Every structure is written in structure tokens, then in C-alpha cells.
Amino acid sequence: MPALMYPRHVKTGSTMLLLAGALAMSACASKAPKELPPEPGPATTTQTTPPPSGPQPGSQADFVARMMGSDTIYFQLNEDTVDSADQAALSKQAQWLQQYPNKRATIEGHADERGTREYNLALGERRANAAKNYLISLGIDASRLNTVSYGKERPIALGSDEASWAQNRRAVTVTVD
Amino acid sequence: MKKIIHLAAFGLLLSGSVAALAQSAPPATPVQPAPAAPGAPAAPADEDGGLQVTVSDDSDWQDLGIAITTFATDADVPTGTNAGSTAALGRALSQVVAADLKNNGLFKPSGPDGLPQPVYAQIQTPDFPVWSARSADMLVQGYVRAGAGGQLTVGCYLYDVALKQQLVKGGWQVPPSDWRRAAHKCADMVYSRLSGESPFFDSKIAYIAETGPKDHRMKRLAIMDSDGANHRYLTSGQSTALTPRYSPDYSKILYLSYLNGQPSIYVYDLGSNTQKLIARTGNPTMAPRWSPDGKWVLYSMASGGNTDIYRISSAGGGTPQRLTNTPGISIGGSYSPDGSQIVFESDRSGNQQIYVMGADGSNQRRISFFGGRSATPEWSPRGDQIAFTHVAGNLRIAVMNPNGGGMRHLTDSWQDEAPTWSPNGRIIQFFRTAKTAGTASIWQVDLTGRNERRLPTPVGASDPAWGPVRP
Numbered sequence: 041m042p043a044l045m046y047p048r049h050v051k052t053g054s055t056m057l058l059l060a061g062a063l064a065m066s067a068c069a070s071k072a073p074k075e076l077p078p079e080p081g082p083a084t085t086t087q088t089t090p091p092p093s094g095p096q097p098g099s100q101a102d103f104v105a106r107m108m109g110s111d112t113i114y115f116q117l118n119e120d121t122v123d124s125a126d127q128a129a130l131s132k133q134a135q136w137l138q139q140y141p142n143k144r145a146t147i148e149g150h151a152d153e154r155g156t157r158e159y160n161l162a163l164g165e166r167r168a169n170a171a172k173n174y175l176i177s178l179g180i181d182a183s184r185l186n187t188v189s190y191g192k193e194r195p196i197a198l199g200s201d202e203a204s205w206a207q208n209r210r211a212v213t214v215t216v217d
Numbered sequence: 218m219k220k221i222i223h224l225a226a227f228g229l230l231l232s233g234s235v236a237a238l239a240q241s242a243p244p245a246t247p248v249q250p251a252p253a254a255p256g257a258p259a260a261p262a263d264e265d266g267g268l269q270v271t272v273s274d275d276s277d278w279q280d281l282g283i284a285i286t287t288f289a290t291d292a293d294v295p296t297g298t299n300a301g302s303t304a305a306l307g308r309a310l311s312q313v314v315a316a317d318l319k320n321n322g323l324f325k326p327s328g329p330d331g332l333p334q335p336v337y338a339q340i341q342t343p344d345f346p347v348w349s350a351r352s353a354d355m356l357v358q359g360y361v362r363a364g365a366g367g368q369l370t371v372g373c374y375l376y377d378v379a380l381k382q383q384l385v386k387g388g389w390q391v392p393p394s395d396w397r398r399a400a401h402k403c404a405d406m407v408y409s410r411l412s413g414e415s416p417f418f419d420s421k422i423a424y425i426a427e428t429g430p431k432d433h434r435m436k437r438l439a440i441m442d443s444d445g446a447n448h449r450y451l452t453s454g455q456s457t458a459l460t461p462r463y464s465p466d467y468s469k470i471l472y473l474s475y476l477n478g479q480p481s482i483y484v485y486d487l488g489s490n491t492q493k494l495i496a497r498t499g500n501p502t503m504a505p506r507w508s509p510d511g512k513w514v515l516y517s518m519a520s521g522g523n524t525d526i527y528r529i530s531s532a533g534g535g536t537p538q539r540l541t542n543t544p545g546i547s548i549g550g551s552y553s554p555d556g557s558q559i560v561f562e563s564d565r566s567g568n569q570q571i572y573v574m575g576a577d578g579s580n581q582r583r584i585s586f587f588g589g590r591s592a593t594p595e596w597s598p599r600g601d602q603i604a605f606t607h608v609a610g611n612l613r614i615a616v617m618n619p620n621g622g623g624m625r626h627l628t629d630s631w632q633d634e635a636p637t638w639s640p641n642g643r644i645i646q647f648f649r650t651a652k653t654a655g656t657a658s659i660w661q662v663d664l665t666g667r668n669e670r671r672l673p674t675p676v677g678a679s680d681p682a683w684g685p686v687r688p
Binding site (some may be wrong): 060116120155156157158159161162163165166167168169173174188189193194195196198199200210 | 220259317333417430431432434436459460473478480501503519521522523524546548549562564568569571592593608612631632634635649652653679680
């Protein structure tokens with residue numbers, strides 16, 4: 041698509057995400073990355089380091105805040121290629137998933153509206169798998185990763201223009217709380 | 218057999234199997250076409266091997282003025298229909314007949330409004346001078362009678378006004394809830410007799426009803442008659458439903474649902490209003506299709522990003538048979554009418570193109586070579602054409618021969634996709650998406666591409682699947 045170059049990562053609402061991310065980062069920075077297995081007994085009750093605000097570490101909200109947009113990767117028209125920008129985003133996702141090894145994630149694959157419905161379901165699945173396979177290559181256990189395709193049924197950008205379609209050709213990683 | 222006597226007493230002996238009137242299932246009287254009279258339009262001659270590709274064309278029969286009169290009744294009594302008493306029902310019946318022909322651009326129908334209303338005794342003895350004076354070429358008269366147990370008997374007669382001759386007649390007994398079917402049967406009889414084509418009005422459509430904003434759209438399984446009447450939702454909308462297909466006997470619907478989180482193919486039983494997974498694969502399944510005899514189901518399953526087409530017995534059980542096995546996405550599938558071949562789409566060449574294979578997956582070969590992408594092929598019930606979505610910038614409905622030749626676009630809009638054939642292979646329905654708003658609606662077009670119209674649906678509509686003519 042030589043004539044149609046778009047920002048790989050569209051920064052819709054990026055200011056909000058940045059603020060939330062900054063809060064989350066500071067909250068997280070105050071806490072050493074802890075392992076998840078809950079300690080039974082009263083020890084936990086004495087652990088009174090309340091995250092003042094911001095998402096619960098290890099939660100989907102935390103994942104979204106920490107990713108700052110990198111929970112989503114974008115694809116070219118009819119492509120499922122994971123390019124360097126996607127790789128950077130997936131590496132960031134992998135870091136988080138390694139930090140919370142008990143967390144599972146579903147990768148949602150999507151397509152833009154300019155294709156037929158059934159093919160786009162299969163295409164979304166292919167994109168979700170491309171993201172999944174890259175995460176696996178980074179050491180994430182395959183058993184922690186599911187995929188689901190929504191084809192063109194769940195657009196995030198609502199226009200019928202190239203910029204909207206570029207945002208809708210995506211794979212979104214959603215961690216399972 | 219009491220009924221025959223009764224009918225005969227009124228001089229309204231119906232053609233075909235009157236015995237069928239005694240059956241509980243809504244019967245259709247097989248109509249014996251009257252001998253072709255001189256001047257009566259014969260079936261258009263098939264040129265080069267049956268490739269007669271028009272519904273509403275410039276054939277002589279297209280210009281026939283047909284007067285459709287209010288159906289008479291022997292006694293104005295209450296009925297169990299939503300149309301009212303037999304007199305009101307007679308009017309409604311003729312309105313449905315007229316609408317069938319009018320909405321599909323067939324003939325030049327008039328009435329029942331503004332036309333003389335024949336009385337019961339005239340149904341078999343039309344007042345021809347009246348209709349000659351009105352320059353009607355053809356005349357449709359009919360009657361409705363309420364019988365025991367609320368059953369309705371509807372008779373339909375087609376006359377050639379100039380010849381003062383009856384061309385064909387038919388009679389049907391239906392329960393009150395099916396009164397519209399009798400009108401569709403009448404319209405089918407008139408259409409078939411005058412055009413030489415197979416009937417199609419008495420048929421149903423499964424589709425997806427869409428409501429809500431573009432990014433949170435509810436998609437529900439729904440059904441309706443071929444004219445949009447008797448609309449009914451089958452699913453609540455809690456889970457997204459897509460791509461339905463009526464079974465050839467109308468007893469079941471295959472469709473995709475997100476009920477269990479993954480897109481999966483269910484078979485919905487209309488008798489029991491229950492559904493079950495067609496195959497427990499643990500993988501996403503999509504694009505369900507029936508074989509023409511209803512014995513097989515095709516579905517497409519994604520695994521590791523690859524999608525291939527499988528075949529499984531519709532009876533349940535049995536091991537799915539994988540029909541395609543190439544890297545990429547192979548999806549969909551539509552059987553040839555004889556069930557021996559399957560047309561499907563695949564991006565194995567790099568982008569979506571249309572392929573044909575044997576019903577067992579043998580001899581896979583590409584047939585689309587005209588630029589752009591080609592998707593969602595559907596084999597005509599007549600076997601002579603394949604309808605598909607051509608993606609080249611816009612999405613358009615097109616047809617081609619089964620060998621890939623003779624490609625023609627039938628629509629030219631921003632986004633038309635997913636064609637489905639009328640039972641007689643003369644009309645194609647599809648869905649059209651509006652730019653930006655993303656609203657979907659069902660449209661139909663004939664094979665000339667000239668007669669295009671939107672189907673009335675209560676809400677947004679997509680993925681039409683036209684079933685066969687009902688028996």
C-alpha cells in the first residue's frame with residue numbers, strides 16, 4: 041500500500057492513557073514486582089501498602105494502563121504480518137505476562153469493514169494467531185493464550201475511511217482477570 | 218372426500234390433487250398448465266444451452282397487463298386470520314398477489330383497488346367484456362371459503378381476456394396462520410404460467426437482524442417470508458449471530474453464534490426451538506452450508522490461523538472430513554444443484570479467489586481470473602450461474618458461469634455482499650452496507666441488474682439466506 045501510509049499506532053485518547061499510565065507506573069514502581077501466589081494466613085492483612093489509586097497490579101486494568109496502547113497491534117490491508125512496531129508492542133505485552141505468570145490472555149483479532157464477513161472472521165483469527173505465535177516465540181506458554189476473531193463485527197474506529205480502517209485492522213490482547 | 222362433493226356443488230372444482238386438501242400439512246396443488254393458446258406467451262426460448270438470464274426483461278410477457286381482483290367469498294364469516302372475515306381476507310389475498318408481482322417488477326399488475334369486484338358466482342365465469350374494455354390482457358380471479366375447523370380454501374384462476382379462456386387454476390387449503398401462503402401460491406402459479414419460469418414466491422428467508430450503533434451492534438437470527446411478512450426473531454441478541462442458512466426442508470437453520478465465546482456453528486431446530494453445536498472441535502467454526510439434499514453440512518474451521526472447509530453428516534455424529542488442505546484461508550462453499558461439486562473461496566493464491574472442487578474435495582481449481590478479489594460464491598439452483606461478491610474498491614454483486622466466464626456485475630454500490638439465490642435462480646438477494654453509518658439492509662436484484670429494490674425489514678438486516686419453494 042505505497043500510497044496509503046498511516047501511523048501504525050493511532051493515538052486516540054493517548055493523553056488519557058498517558059496519565060493513567062503514569063499513575064500506574066508510579067504505583068508499580070513503589071512495589072517490587074511480586075509473584076502472584078497469594079500468601080495464606082494473616083500476612084496479607086498486614087501488607088498495608090495500598091495502591092493509592094490506579095489499577096490493581098496484575099489486573100486487566102493494570103495491563104491496559106501499563107501497555108499505553110501497546111495492547112493492540114495493527115495490520116496492513118489483508119495482511120497478518122507482525123512488523124517491527126508490532127514486535128515492540130508484543131514484547132511489552134510479553135514482559136507484563138512474564139511478570140504475572142498466572143495470568144492468561146485472549147487475543148482478539150479484527151478486520152476492517154472493507155471485506156466480506158466470513159473471510160474477515162477467518163482473517164481476524166489469522167491475525168490473532170500471528171500475535172499469539174509471536175508471544176509464544178518470546179517465551180509465553182501457549183496454554184496461557186487464547187484467540188478469538190470478531191472479523192469486522194466490532195470496529196473501534198467508526199468512520200468509513202482509510203484512517204479508520206487502519207485502526208480496525210488490529211489484534212488486541214486482553215488479559216483474563 | 219366429502220370436500221370434493223362440497224366444492225363441486227359450488228362449481229369450483231379445483232385442478233390438481235383435491236385429495237391433498239384433506240391433508241393437514243398445507244398442501245400445494247400441482248398445477249397443470251393449460252395447453253398453450255395462440256397468443257398466450259410461451260416460455261422464453263432458451264438460448265445456447267439454457268443460459269436464460271433474466272427475470273424481468275424485455276420479453277413479451279413482461280408487458281402483460283394483469284388485472285388482479287378482490288377474491289370473492291361465498292359467505293362473509295369470521296376467520297382465524299389477522300386479515301379479518303372472509304370478505305376482508307379475500308381483499309388481503311389479492312393484495313398479496315398484486316404486491317408479489319408488482320414488487321418484483323413482474324408484468325404490469327393492477328388492482329385490486331380501483332377494479333370491479335367480481336362476485337362469487339363470477340369466479341369461474343368472468344365478465345370478459347368488462348375486462349376487455351379496461352384493456353386488461355390477463356385477469357386473476359379467486360375466492361376464499363372458511364371450512365370446518367377454521368381451515369381456509371383458496372382458489373385462484375388466471376384468464377386470458379382476449380381469448381376469453383382460462384389458462385390455469387389452482388386451489389389450496391391452508392390453516393388460518395398460513396393464509397398468505399395461498400396468495401403466494403396463486404402469484405407463483407400466475408408467474409409460472411405466463412413466464413415459463415419456476416415459482417419462487419412461496420419461500421422463506423433467514424437473515425440477521427441488526428440494531429444499535431456501529432461499534433455495539435446487536436445481531437439476531439431472524440426469519441421472514443419472501444415478501445418480508447411473518448417476521449420473527451429466533452435469538453435474543455445476547456450473543457452475536459451471523460450467516461444463517463435454512464435447511465432445504467425448512468426444519469432447521471445453521472448459523473454462527475458467539476454463544477460460547479468462540480464463533481461456532483449451531484444447528485437450530487425450528488420445531489423444538491433448540492440448538493446444538495454441529496461439531497465439537499474446540500476451534501472456531503464458520504460459514505455453514507447445507508448440501509442440496511440436506512444430508513451434509515459444510516463448515517469452515519480455523520486452526521493455527523489457517524482455515525479449511527470440512528464436511529460432516531447433518532444427522533450428527535461421524536467424523537468430519539476435511540475437504541481443503543492448503544495454507545491460507547479456504548472458507549464457505551456452495552453445492553452445485555446436483556450435489557456433485559462445491560464452489561468456495563480461498564486466498565491460497567495470495568488473495569480471495571473462487572475455486573471449484575468435487576464434493577469430496579477432489580480436483581480443486583480456480584475459476585475467477587478477473588482482477589480484484591472474489592468471495593462468497595453461491596451456485597444458482599438452476600446450475601447455470603455462480604453469484605459472488607466482487608471486491609475491487611467497492612464490494613459488488615456479480616455473476617459468472619460455472620467455468621468462470623461471462624462475469625457481469627449486477628450492482629454498483631459502495632458495499633454489497635453475500636448473494637443468495639431465489640429458488641428459481643432468477644433473483645439474487647444480498648446485503649448492502651451504508652458508508653460510515655454502517656447500517657445494513659437486504660436488497661434484491663434480478664439478473665438484468667435493472668430491477669433492484671430494498672426488502673422491507675423492521676430493523677437493519679444482513680446475511681439473507683433464501684430457502685427453496687415450499688411444497
